[in-house]
Amino acid sequence: MRNRVREQRTQRGLSQAELAATLGVSRQTVISIESGRYLPSLPLAFAIARFFDLTVDKMFDPDDEEAGA
Amino acid sequence: MMAFIPPRLRKPAGIAVAGVLFGAAWLVRGGPLWWISIPALLAAPARAIFLYWGGGQDSDAGALAASQPDERQQLLSLRSRALACNLAVIAAFIGLTAAIAVKAAWWWPFLVIFGIAGLGYLFGLLNYGVTEADTPDDVDTGHQTRSSVNYRPSQNHG
Numbered sequence: 001m002r003n004r005v006r007e008q009r010t011q012r013g014l015s016q017a018e019l020a021a022t023l024g025v026s027r028q029t030v031i032s033i034e035s036g037r038y039l040p041s042l043p044l045a046f047a048i049a050r051f052f053d054l055t056v057d058k059m060f061d062p063d064d065e066e067a068g069a
Numbered sequence: 070m071m072a073f074i075p076p077r078l079r080k081p082a083g084i085a086v087a088g089v090l091f092g093a094a095w096l097v098r099g100g101p102l103w104w105i106s107i108p109a110l111l112a113a114p115a116r117a118i119f120l121y122w123g124g125g126q127d128s129d130a131g132a133l134a135a136s137q138p139d140e141r142q143q144l145l146s147l148r149s150r151a152l153a154c155n156l157a158v159i160a161a162f163i164g165l166t167a168a169i170a171v172k173a174a175w176w177w178p179f180l181v182i183f184g185i186a187g188l189g190y191l192f193g194l195l196n197y198g199v200t201e202a203d204t205p206d207d208v209d210t211g212h213q214t215r216s217s218v219n220y221r222p223s224q225n226h227g
Binding site (some may be wrong): 004024025026027028029032038040041 | 129
């Protein structure tokens with residue numbers, strides 16, 4: 001599942017650690033999500049989408065099987 | 070009780086207590102092997118200090134050592150413990166069957182481990198809701214509605 005976390009984060013000039021602190025998760029988890037190795041829970045997916053002012057389906061695309069951003 | 074202990078101290082404290090108990094057991098046992106209590110008692114605080122130090126590291130292992138994992142790290146821990154439990158059950162089963170085959174007197178500890186693991190699994194199923202009533206909302210047709218999303222759980226376990 002492709003996601004736009006890295007794209008959105010870099011557009012806003014945030015580091016992975018800053019995004020992690022905002023979301024209340026570890027930096028390693030942000031890295032795993034960005035690389036597509038970890039699919040976040042629904043609450044975390046909503047938190048990410050809301051943080052970037054996007055909907056969950058805009059943030060995470062289940063139709064695109066390509067892992068990573 | 071654990072809530073009164075700061076998260077970063079929980080695992081080190083647990084390790085220290087377990088180490089002291091283990092060392093004390095060798096001391097109480099006495100005999101020619103009483104000296105094992107000395108390295109056991111020395112290793113307990115050393116291990117606790119190492120864990121406390123590890124809890125300050127910016128890593129998955131550090132978050133687990135500090136008892137402050139996020140959801141992915143909790144999943145990692147859960148899966149690791151499940152794997153460890155599976156291996157323990159397999160080892161107990163092998164030990165039990167081997168002990169029975171050779172008519173050894175030490176078969177029962179394997180049976181205890183095997184039994185506890187089995188009961189623990191059943192308790193887990195009960196505790197985590199496998200018996201909860203789950204009435205389907207499509208009782209008219211009797212068919213479950215399937216999502217069009219092709220979700221593959223294996224992608225979550227990288």
